[in-house]
Amino acid sequence: MTDDVKRLRVDLGERGYEIIIGDGVLRSLGEEMRRADLSETSHILLVTDEHVSKAGHLEVAKESLEQSGYSVTVVEVPPGEESKNLDQAERLYDAAFNAGLDRRSTIIALGGGVVGDLAGFVAATYMRGISFVQVPTTVLAHDSAVGGKVAVNHPRGKNIIGAFHQPEFVLYDVNTLRTLPPREIRSGIAEVIKHGLIWDREFFFWIERNMEEMLSLDSAILVDMLARSCAIKAAVVAKDEKEQGLRAILNYGHTLAHAIEGLAGYGVFTHGEAVSIGIAFAAELSSRLGYLSSQDLVRTERCLLKAGLPVHIPASLSTNELVSFMRQDKKAIGKTLTFVIAEDIGRVSIVKDVPLQSVIDSIDVRRERAS
Ligand SMILES: NC(=O)c1ccc[n+]([C@@H]2O[C@H](COP(=O)([O-])OP(=O)(O)OC[C@H]3O[C@@H](n4cnc5c(N)ncnc54)[C@H](O)[C@@H]3O)[C@@H](O)[C@H]2O)c1
Numbered sequence: 001m002t003d004d005v006k007r008l009r010v011d012l013g014e015r016g017y018e019i020i021i022g023d024g025v026l027r028s029l030g031e032e033m034r035r036a037d038l039s040e041t042s043h044i045l046l047v048t049d050e051h052v053s054k055a056g057h058l059e060v061a062k063e064s065l066e067q068s069g070y071s072v073t074v075v076e077v078p079p080g081e082e083s084k085n086l087d088q089a090e091r092l093y094d095a096a097f098n099a100g101l102d103r104r105s106t107i108i109a110l111g112g113g114v115v116g117d118l119a120g121f122v123a124a125t126y127m128r129g130i131s132f133v134q135v136p137t138t139v140l141a142h143d144s145a146v147g148g149k150v151a152v153n154h155p156r157g158k159n160i161i162g163a164f165h166q167p168e169f170v171l172y173d174v175n176t177l178r179t180l181p182p183r184e185i186r187s188g189i190a191e192v193i194k195h196g197l198i199w200d201r202e203f204f205f206w207i208e209r210n211m212e213e214m215l216s217l218d219s220a221i222l223v224d225m226l227a228r229s230c231a232i233k234a235a236v237v238a239k240d241e242k243e244q245g246l247r248a249i250l251n252y253g254h255t256l257a258h259a260i261e262g263l264a265g266y267g268v269f270t271h272g273e274a275v276s277i278g279i280a281f282a283a284e285l286s287s288r289l290g291y292l293s294s295q296d297l298v299r300t301e302r303c304l305l306k307a308g309l310p311v312h313i314p315a316s317l318s319t320n321e322l323v324s325f326m327r328q329d330k331k332a333i334g335k336t337l338t339f340v341i342a343e344d345i346g347r348v349s350i351v352k353d354v355p356l357q358s359v360i361d362s363i364d365v366r367r368e369r370a371s
């Protein structure tokens, strides 16, 4: 373990919590449980998926918890977005019952955003809510592990069945990221770029300069990148935990992304790939509506491409079905089209009642061309 461990705080008053980021910190999971006042935990349900356990991270986490005196039951869900559903949630409720979990028990999510969202949803609802800890193992999960949005998908909409349920703490070991396939590293960088674009111009420039080191998982760069990105997320969540207004900016690129994920079939595109296409589209729309300069539009797209991310809407998805799906977005009231719009690099706002024709034109421009 390196000495360079960063501790950030999500400031939610008495319910505030720490995000601990470092290389090798998974081995201190048991100690962190005690530090976070979870010494009285009667039993732990440790939820993970097969890729995470095969990569060796489950063993490290379990050993650390058992050495600290906790009794642990492990449940694995099948890897991938297809597992974020009520059937898998029910499997976890069964496992919780069978393991004898009570209101003093804790559910720990060890994995990417799918495991985090699913296990978090079960923790939010089992016995009306029990303690929950996030141990993210993907780059993308720097976003999902912080902020308390937990959910499962519905065939007609992403994250439609969910809750706000904050974790007790987030333990982020960058060493776990070394077993990720390159596609998943790139996917996670889409949300890092999003955080720069919505909040912090300097951070976006830093991302542009450090993309190669980010992709090659340089340890110091990774810790910095995740700490800065998590700090942005934490700042937004602290100001508007339940998305009454400001928090919706975290949805930049997501109106189209969720439509692509839902229509292509969950799991065809990774969430980050869909977000990348969604950001390229949202930047185009922002420029078309007169908010974003053409230089910043080009700069946004260039950064996504530098990360090896897709920026074009798949030809197989029709404009009509994309628009209908986007009308059901959670940000929209009624059937209006609401988007997070970029005004500058590092600054966005929420715009309601966006004209349909501008949306259609932006889809057309961003659509993949047959070669
Ligand atoms: N709650 C939120 O605020 C929030 C924010 C962003 C995204 N999300 C959700 O997160 C999900 C996407 O998360 P994700 O991209 O982490 O997907 P994921 O959890 O499916 O993980 C991606 C892939 O990597 C594998 N994997 C995970 N960790 C690994 C490791 N260390 N080594 C090797 N393989 C590993 C997984 O098994 C999976 O195959 C989506 O469902 C999205 O909606 C939620």
Ligand SMILES: O=C(O)C(=O)C[C@@H](O)[C@H](O)[C@H](O)COP(=O)(O)O
Residues within 6 Å of the ligand: 143, 147, 149, 158, 159, 191, 243, 247, 248, 250, 251, 254, 330
């Ligand atoms: O935390 C948030 O708020 C976000 O919007 C972060 C997004 O990256 C994330 O994909 C989230 O799950 C989307 O939430 P939803 O409410 O649009 O389903």
Ligand SMILES: [Zn+2]
Residues within 6 Å of the ligand: 143, 191, 254, 271, 275
């Ligand atoms: Zn997202």
